Amino acid sequence: MKRSASQDAEIEALLANADYVGHPLHDALTSLYRQLQDQVRQLDRVTRISDGFQSAARREAGSLTERLNKQVRQLEKIARISDGYQTMLQDLNKRLEHESTHDPLTGLANRRLALSRLLQWTAGSGALLCVALVDVDHFKQINDLQGHEAGDRALVTIAERLLDPAGGAHLVARWGGEEFLLIWTGIDLAQAEQQAQCLREKVQAELPGGNGESFHCTASFGLARWQPGEAIDALLRRADAAVYAAKHAGRNQVRVAP
Amino acid sequence: MNELRIAGTTSTPTIHCTSVPPCVRLQGDSYPENAFELYQPLMHWLQAHLDAADATLRMELELVYLNTSSVRVMMDVFDLLEEAHRSGKSVSVRWYYDPRNERVAELAEEFKEDLSLPFEILPHP
Numbered sequence: 001m002k003r004s005a006s007q008d009a010e011i012e013a014l015l016a017n018a019d020y021v022g023h024p025l026h027d028a029l030t031s032l033y034r035q036l037q038d039q040v041r042q043l044d045r046v047t048r049i050s051d052g053f054q055s056a057a058r059r060e061a062g063s064l065t066e067r068l069n070k071q072v073r074q075l076e077k078i079a080r081i082s083d084g085y086q087t088m089l090q091d092l093n094k095r096l097e098h099e100s101t102h103d104p105l106t107g108l109a110n111r112r113l114a115l116s117r118l119l120q121w122t123a124g125s126g127a128l129l130c131v132a133l134v135d136v137d138h139f140k141q142i143n144d145l146q147g148h149e150a151g152d153r154a155l156v157t158i159a160e161r162l163l164d165p166a167g168g169a170h171l172v173a174r175w176g177g178e179e180f181l182l183i184w185t186g187i188d189l190a191q192a193e194q195q196a197q198c199l200r201e202k203v204q205a206e207l208p209g210g211n212g213e214s215f216h217c218t219a220s221f222g223l224a225r226w227q228p229g230e231a232i233d234a235l236l237r238r239a240d241a242a243v244y245a246a247k248h249a250g251r252n253q254v255r256v257a258p
Numbered sequence: 259m260n261e262l263r264i265a266g267t268t269s270t271p272t273i274h275c276t277s278v279p280p281c282v283r284l285q286g287d288s289y290p291e292n293a294f295e296l297y298q299p300l301m302h303w304l305q306a307h308l309d310a311a312d313a314t315l316r317m318e319l320e321l322v323y324l325n326t327s328s329v330r331v332m333m334d335v336f337d338l339l340e341e342a343h344r345s346g347k348s349v350s351v352r353w354y355y356d357p358r359n360e361r362v363a364e365l366a367e368e369f370k371e372d373l374s375l376p377f378e379i380l381p382h383p
Contacts, residue, residue, distance in 0.1 A: 078333065081368045082326040088361040089323060 103174040105152060106159035114173035114181050118232050121170075121185055129226040130192035132182040133239040134162065134203075137218045137251040139178035146209035154207050154217050167199040180219075189225040189256065196221045196254045204252060218252035225257075262303045270296055271321060275303045280313070285320040293327035297335075304338050314348040315339070320382075321353070322362060336373055343375035350376040357381040 011033060020026045101113035109117070121129055136142075136158060143151040155178065162172045162180055171183040182199070184192045204218040222242030226235050238257035246255040266272035271286035282304070290296045307313055317339065324332065339349045353369075355362035363379050370377045 074333065077368070077371075078326065078329050081324075081329045081365055084361065084365045084368065085324055085329070088359070088365070091361065092359075 106156050106174050108159050108163075108180070109171055109173040111173065111175055111181075114171060114175065114183070115232065117171050117183065118235075121183070122226055122230075122232065126228065127226070128186055128188060130184045130187065130189055130223060131226070131235060131239050132192070132196050132221045132223045132254070133175065133236070133243045134158075134180040134182060134199075134219050134221050135243050135247070136178040137220055137247075142215065142217070146211065146215055150207070150209050150215075157205070157207055158203050158217070158219065161202040161205070162199055164199065164202050166195075167202070168195045169199075189223070192225070193223055193254060193256055196223050200252065200254055220246035220251050221254040222246055223254055223256045262299055264296075264299065273297075273300055275300065275307075277307065280307065280315045282315065282317045283319075284317075287323040288321060288328040289323060289325040290328070293325070293331050297328075297331045301331075301334065301338070304335065308338060308342040308347065308349070312347075313342065315342070315350075317349070317351045319351065319353040319366075320355075322356075322359070324365075332369060336369060336375075340373050340375055350378075352378045352380060354380050354382050 011029075014020065015026065015030055015033065101110055101116075102108065103110045118129075118131070121127055136154070139151065139154075142154055146154075155174075159172070159174065159180070162169070162182065167182070168184060168187070169182040170185045171181075173181045173183075175181040182196070184195060187195070200219065200221055204216070206214040207217050209215045220243055222239045222245070224235055224239040224242060242255040242257040246253050249255065261277070262273065262275040264270075264273040266286040269287060270290045271284045271288050274283045274285075275281070282300070284300075288296075304315075307315060317335075321332075336351070339351065342349050351370075353363075353366040355366065363381075366379045370379065
């Protein structure tokens with residue numbers, strides 16, 4: 001039950017009234033009332049101390065939460081930046097891998113990638129695979145007469161034409177200086193020869209020279225079908241011999257290796 | 259104050275601190291086994307240098323790759339510089355990057371976030 005200020009005032013007034021002094025209830029009530037006041041004061045004190053502890057604990061918890069939040073934010077930032085560096089490394093790795101397997105001038109696969117694909121595709125004993133070595137005709141003359149820049153442009157143009165979907169090659173690679181390698185899988189020698197003829201026609205074209213005049217460019221193709229069990233070196237030697245035969249027979253033609 | 263020079267390796271950057279002119283340079287990749295050990299002399303040098311009431315400092319960075327603990331250390335380094343800046347000292351950061359690798363600039367931007375000190379991110383001249 002709640003004591004009100006008016007109740008307190010009424011009791012105080014009754015106890016102070018001289019008419020009641022000496023009454024047996026007066027002393028008992030006075031003593032009881034003092035005890036009550038002491039207990040109320042103690043209760044107030046305990047409540048004040050307890051409130052003090054509670055608000056200190058609240059402040060402490062607040063600053064701990066703040067510190068924790070700050071550390072979480074810092075950790076998130078470290079993780080975010082660190083993830084960024086990992087992605088950067090992965091991108092650099094991909095770029096390096098691409099650079100180590102592609103020719104910077106033409107963007108074609110380089111010899112390393114072509115050899116690795118040849119090994120992969122000839123791993124099965126029954127694979128149908130044909131290759132053609134392509135050698136640009138009179139390339140030295142192009143470089144000597146039109147300049148190296150025109151020579152480079154010619155290689156880029158030839159690379160683009162060898163990539164023509166009509167040629168159907170599964171891989172077009174720059175094999176060396178003015179030599180390219182075409183690989184067909186899943187088609188026989190007769191079909192590969194048709195595709196090679198198609199590409200030979202696409203390659204021959206007028207190209208702009210270094211001196212303002214255009215020049216004619218052609219290439220000789222040496223085609224060979226991989227024989228199951230044959231070493232890659234042996235296959236490429238046969239293709240190379242076929243290129244030599246094409247050159248010998250007047251260039252700008254496809255020769256098939258026996 | 260003594261000059262601090264720590265030679266770089268393939269996995270640690272070159273660290274070079276001079277009082278005259280007041281400059282700190284870090285250059286290279288940073289993926290040491292123990293980043294806190296590697297950067298402790300730098301942290302001590304920085305704390306001692308920035309303690310002076312009239313301290314000024316320019317930090318020039320050409321860092322490329324940082325592993326996680328190096329990221330953590332760099333954040334501590336920037337906190338030190340930020341504190342000095344907020345107490346009125348003239349400190350600044352220049353982070354140079356190779357324009358062929360824009361990601362470094364993006365990551366430097368992440369470090370710069372939340373800092374109020376002058377912090378420039380520039381492509382290599």
